[in-house]
Amino acid sequence: VQLVESGGGLVQPGGSLRLSCAASGFTFSRYYMRWYRQAPGKERELVAEITSAGDSTNYADSVKGRFTISRDNAKNTVYLQMNSLKPEDTAVYYCNARFWKYDYWGQGTQVTVSS
Numbered sequence: 001v002q003l004v005e006s007g008g009g010l011v012q013p014g015g016s017l018r019l020s021c022a023a024s025g026f027t028f029s030r031y032y033m034r035w036y037r038q039a040p041g042k043e044r045e046l047v048a049e050i051t052s053a054g055d056s057t058n059y060a061d062s063v064k065g066r067f068t069i070s071r072d073n074a075k076n077t078v079y080l081q082m083n084s085l086k087p088e089d090t091a092v093y094y095c096n097a098r099f100w101k102y103d104y105w106g107q108g109t110q111v112t113v114s115s
Helices: none
Strands: 002-006 009-011 017-024 032-038 045-050 057-059 067-072 077-082 091-099 102-105 109-113
Touching (some): 017 109, 032 067, 045 077
Antiparallel strands (some): 002 017, 067 077, 091 109
């Protein structure tokens, strides 16, 4: 099982980034997918989630209206489009797959929002 995040980096406030998480080794289309983030000195928090079919999404209040989670089950990939980025969005972003008793995590990708 692998979850590999990509797309992180350094961006100025107000900018955009698109994170990707490529999955392998399990039946991706059965799994709810989530993006979490963890800033230095803070606990990991749920940012966004999407159902297995992609027909419903939920967001943390702090990112609602700025971030969009989506998935492509044909490509076994989940995305996080992040717009209007703020310095407080700086964190390591993790991809998570969850189904029944199975719970998988990626290694994380760093997002830094700074001028």
